[in-house]
Amino acid sequence: MTKRTRSRIQAAEMGFLRRVPGVSLRDKVRSSVTREGLGVEPFLLDIERSQFRWFGHLVRMPPGHPREVFQARPAGRRPRGRPRTRRRDYISLLAWECLGIPQSELIDVARERNVWGSLLELLPPRPDHG
Known part of the structure; x- marks a missing residue:
């Protein structure tokens, strides 16, 4: 976003x-x-929670589902200019800013359903939410 x-x-x-x-x-x-x-509470906070919930759902999916599309890396040349922000990059940046989870640990934390759910409940509003 x-x-x-x-x-x-x-x-x-x-x-x-x-x-x-x-x-x-x-x-x-x-x-x-x-x-x-x-x-x-801010609507943007609700949007972020739902994005995190969907990410946790994707991580816990068995192989062969939409998870592979989420993790895909297209081959070939990219257009000129700044690369578009991919959803996984946005989620990892959001997790770092809001939850303090580094990108290397994000998938491991999201696989633990109980831990992930409790983190999302404690998700603090970001300063730019007003």
Whole structure:
């Protein structure tokens, strides 16, 4: 997920959440105050949890399933410019930033269903969630 996508999701979410108590942008009420008043956690956090859940599901799948597509590395020349961020790279970066799990240990940790589930429950909101 790009920074632009994250920003747009967060802006749309806060637009919806501000309508509930009837607060406008001109009232200059912080998003965190609005969110605490409603008792709602950030939607981006929920998206990240579901992405981590799906990753754990993929890792625990038997061979011959979509897991191999996830781990595939295409052969041949790439187009010019910056390489596109692959899903596995995004997940490993997210795991490092949110959970502190290095890429080398990520698959081993995700294979342990109980450990992985408890880590996802403890997933803290990222600072840019507002």
